[in-house]
Amino acid sequence: MNHQDLIQACKSEWVEYTEHSFVQQLALGELAHSSFLHYLKQDFLFLKQYTRAYALAIYKARTLAEMRMALPSVQALLDSEIAHHVAYCGEWGVSEAEMEAEPEAFGTVAYTRFVLDSGMSGDVIDLYAALAPCSIGYAVIGAQLLASNSTVFEGNPYANWIKMYGGEEFQEGIERSIKQLDVLLNDIELNSQRGQRLCHIFKTATRMEVAFWQQGLDDA
Amino acid sequence: MNHQDLIQACKSEWVEYTEHSFVQQLALGELAHSSFLHYLKQDFLFLKQYTRAYALAIYKARTLAEMRMALPSVQALLDSEIAHHVAYCGEWGVSEAEMEAEPEAFGTVAYTRFVLDSGMSGDVIDLYAALAPCSIGYAVIGAQLLASNSTVFEGNPYANWIKMYGGEEFQEGIERSIKQLDVLLNDIELNSQRGQRLCHIFKTATRMEVAFWQQGLDDA
Amino acid sequence: MNHQDLIQACKSEWVEYTEHSFVQQLALGELAHSSFLHYLKQDFLFLKQYTRAYALAIYKARTLAEMRMALPSVQALLDSEIAHHVAYCGEWGVSEAEMEAEPEAFGTVAYTRFVLDSGMSGDVIDLYAALAPCSIGYAVIGAQLLASNSTVFEGNPYANWIKMYGGEEFQEGIERSIKQLDVLLNDIELNSQRGQRLCHIFKTATRMEVAFWQQGLDDA
C-alpha cells in the first residue's frame, strides 16, 4: 500500500479537513482576526508536541537510516521553525510568553496526543500514519489555495501563510516525507489487518485535524 | 501535597466540570435521549482507553505494592465494568457492535490520550494525577446529585445512573483510590516544580472532561 | 508464520538455552545449591519485570480481546505466582526481604529490559515475540526433563522444580499462550521485513535467556 490508500480510505473526512471553512475563509481573507490569532497560539502549542512526536520516531527507529529520516524534522522544528513561528506571531502582536501561557484547546490536545499515543502503542509505521494527515494535508491545502482562482492575495492578511505552505520549499519537503512514508508502507497489504489499522489511524487523525480547524472558528 | 491541592489549583474548571449543564439536565431528567445515547457510546470507547491507562500504571509501578494498587481497576474493567456498561447500553437499545463501530469523538480522544501521554512521558504519579479528575469527579457528581433536593428520581430515565455513581460501592472504591493518591503525593511539595506540574496536568485533564460532557450536548 | 518459524530461525541458540548446563545439572541433582539460590533470587526480581511486560501488553492491545488475552498473566503473577515463588524460596531459606534487597544481575537486566524495550519500541506482536522464549522455553525444558530417562527424581532437591514446569497445569497454560501467539503471527509473512524482525527479536531474547542461566553458574 501507499499514502494514496490512506487518503482513499477516508475520502469524505479528507475533504472536510482540506477544504474546511477555516481554510476557505482564510483564502478569501475573510477569516476573523480573532480566529487566526487563536489558531496561531494553538499552533505554537501544537509544534511542541509535534517535535516530541518526531523525537519519538527516532526512539522507535529500527535502523540508523530510519533515525536519520526523522532527525531533520526535529532539528528544523527546534532550530528554526518554532522560532519562525514565534517571529511571525510577533508580527501579529502575539508574544512567545503569551503563547506559553495559553491553555491547550481540546482540538490541539486531541490531535497531538492521538499521534503520540498511536506511535507509542504501535510501532514506527503507526506513528508516521498518524503524523501524515498533518504533513500531507498542509501541503495539499497550500497547493490548492495557491493554485485556486478564487484565492485572494491582494489585501489578504493571510496571503503569506498561503505562500508559505504552497511554496516550493514546503512542498518539496513534504514530497520527500511522502516518498519515505511510501517506502515504509510498501511491505504492507492494504487489506491485511495491519493495513486496515493504518487506515483507521490516518482517518482518526484526519478527524482530529478537522476539530483543530473548527476550534479556531468556535473558540475565538 | 494531597488531592485537595490539585482541585484547589483549578477551582473554576472543577466547578465547570462537576456542575456541567449535561449533568444538571441529567439530574432533572431533562437531558435529550440522543445526548445520553451519544454519551453511552463514547463512554464505551472511553473505558477501553481507561483500561489501557491502568495497565500503564502497572507497567510504571516501582514496587510490587504499586503494581497491586492498579491491578483491581484493570481487572474490574475487563472482568465486569465493561460488560455492565454493555448490558446497561443494551437496555437503551445500543448494541456492543454499534459501539465498536462508533468513531471516537474528539472529546473522548482528547481526554483519554492526554491521560495516556501524561503517564507515558512522566512517571506513575503524573499518570495518577491525569486519571484523578475522572475518578474523583464522578464520585463528586454522584454524591452531589444523590444528596441534592433538586434531583428528580421519579420518572427520571437517568435515575439509575445517579444511584450508581452516588451509591456506596462506587463511593467507597473512589475513597480508597483517593487515599492511595494522597500517599503518592505526600512526598511532594505543592510549590515545587514537580507539584506545580501535577497541578497543571490535573487542570488540563479536568478541562478535557468538560469537553467530554460538552460533546454530548453538541454532537448528539 | 507461526511460533515454530521463530524457533527454527535460531536453532543453535535455542538448543544452547533449553539444554543449558544449568538445566542439565539441575536434572541430575548436581547443581550447586549456591547456583540454585542465586537463580531463585534473580527469578524473583525477574518476575516483577515480567509482570510489567504483561501489563505493557494490555496497554499495547488493540482490541478488548487482546486486552483480555494478557490479563490472566498479570493477574496470576500478582495474585499467586509471585507469592508461590516467595513461599518456595522460603523453603530454601531465602526470605522476600532478602530477595528485594538483592541487586539485579546483568543477565536479569539484559533479558527483562530487552523484552520491555522491544515491546515499547515495536508493537504488541514484537512484545509477544520477545516474551515467547521464556514461556515456550520453560515449557520445553520442563517437558524434556520430565520425559528424560536420565533425569534423577529420587533425592534430587530440584525435583519439584522439574515437576512444576513439566506438569500439566504449566504445560496447558503455555499451550494456550502459543495458540494466541500463532493467531497474532498468522497475518505475517516469515520472509517479509516484519517477519525477519520478529525472528531477530526472538533470537536476541533467547540469547539473553542463555546469559540468565549462565549467571547462575558464574556468579553464585
Added chain:
Amino acid sequence: MNHQDLIQACKSEWVEYTEHSFVQQLALGELAHSSFLHYLKQDFLFLKQYTRAYALAIYKARTLAEMRMALPSVQALLDSEIAHHVAYCGEWGVSEAEMEAEPEAFGTVAYTRFVLDSGMSGDVIDLYAALAPCSIGYAVIGAQLLASNSTVFEGNPYANWIKMYGGEEFQEGIERSIKQLDVLLNDIELNSQRGQRLCHIFKTATRMEVAFWQQGLDDA
C-alpha cells in the same frame, strides 16, 4: 541533590567501573587486540541505542528548553559521532557492515535497555540519571588516564582513545551535561523517595557499565 550525590551513593561500584581492568590494560597498551575489537563493535551497537535514549529525552522533555538540551546529543551522534566511530573502526580493520551484523552482547543489551526502560517508566530525570554513568564515567576515565604517570602513550595502540576522551572537547561537552543534570536534580532532596530512587538507577546503570567492560575481556 547533585551529580556528586549519585556517585557517592555507589562509591565502590563507581571505582570498579572507572578503574576497571579493561581500562587499566588499555592505559598500559596491554589490552588484547581481540578485546579492543570486541569493544569497538559493541560500542557501535551501543551508540545506536544511546541515540534512541537521547531522542527519548526530547520526547520526555517538559519545555522547549529541555528539548533543546537533548537535541545536540542526538544531532552529534547521527551527524558525526557514529561516522567517526565507523572511520576509527575502519582503521582497525572493522567495517560498518561487520558491526551491523554483530550480535549485541548481553552487557551491551543490559546497559542500553536498562537506560531506555528507566527513562520510559520514569520521567526525564530518571532517564538522565541512567545516562549519567556513561557520560560522566567516560570523562572521568579519560581525564584520569591522561593525567596518570603510569599511562603509556608511546607505542600504545590505544593512545588516541585516551587522548580523545581525556581531551578538551570531550571534557567540556561533559561539563556542560553535568551542569544541566545538576539543574534538574536541584529541586530534589537526596533523602526523599525520589532522591533514593535516582541513586538506585545510577548505581544499577554503573553496574551494567562494569558488565560492559568485563565482556570485552571475557568474550573476545
